[in-house]
Amino acid sequence: MIYTKYLLSAAAFALAAPSAMLVPAAPAQAQAQARTQARGDQLDQVVGALRAISTMQADFTQTDRNGSTVGGSLTLKRPGRIRFQYSRDVNMLVVSDGRALTLIDYDVRQVQRYPISNSPLGALLDPNRDVRRYGRLVPTGNPNVISVAVRDPGKPEYGTITLVFTRNAAAPGGLELTSWVALDAQNTRTTVRLSNQRYGMAVPDRTFTYTDPRRTTNRR
Structure with a gap:
């Protein structure tokens, strides 16, 4: 009889043990799910903030991997249009018309175009x-x-871009784009920092055109 009770007790312990072992895991699983949900919520906030920008103007500084820095003004109009107007001592322009990203070097009269989908x-x-x-x-x-x-x-050839946002109730979607780091397929790193962001102004489409230096020496 004592032996039978011992077997029953051992069996009961064996059945109870897995349940007991799972108890601490439940909070950990809940925490992991909460973290996953929080990450999803933050990504949704970023998507919402980007989509909420109709137009934006800002000052920018651009730093390459060698530490050289140039500056200028940025104009953005969604979808797809952007203009980097560099300071007067930098004789170049970067502009997207919604289809292609164009790099214009007026010093050497060179124009390079890339589909915006192929760029970081x-x-x-x-x-x-x-x-x-x-x-x-x-x-x-x-x-x-x-x-x-x-x-x-x-499509690793498209590169990587890391977008940085700061919470700001006055910005579209409650998040303000403050900087980004672009890394292309050749591991060329470019850091852009924004300041003095303004939103919602009227921006004509002609802002995103340029004068071809191969036909004229004038800069636009």
């Missing part, structure tokens, strides 16, 4: 680029700063 800037300009799908949150250590690295793993 596609995450910012291309309405077909799915930031929610290809975006990955980068820890910042600051609850008021959200950083998202966007890269299409199926």
Whole structure:
């Protein structure tokens, strides 16, 4: 009888043990789910903030991987249009008309065009680029700063862009784009920092045209 009770007790312990072992895992699983949900919510906020920008103007500084810095003014009009107007001592222009990103070097009279979808800037300009799908949150250590690295793993030649936003109730969608780091397929890194952001102004489409230096020496 004592032996039978021992077997029953052992069996009961064996059945109870797995349940007991699972108890601590439940809170951990709930925390993991909460973190996943929070990341999804932040990505949704980023997508919402980008889509809420109709037009934007800002001052910018651009730093290359060698540490050289140039500045100027930026004009953005969604979808797809952007203009980097450099300061007068930098005789070049970068502009997108919604279809192609064009780099114009007036010193050497050279024009280079790339589809915006093939550029890291596609995450910012291309309405077909799915930031929610290809975006990955980068820890910042600051609850008021959200950083998202966007890269299409199926098309690494498009490069990676890491967008940095700061919470600002006055900005579209409650997030203000403050900087980004673009890394192209050749590992060329470019950092752009924005300041003095303004939103919602009228911007004519002719802002995103340029004078071809191969036909004239005038800069536009």
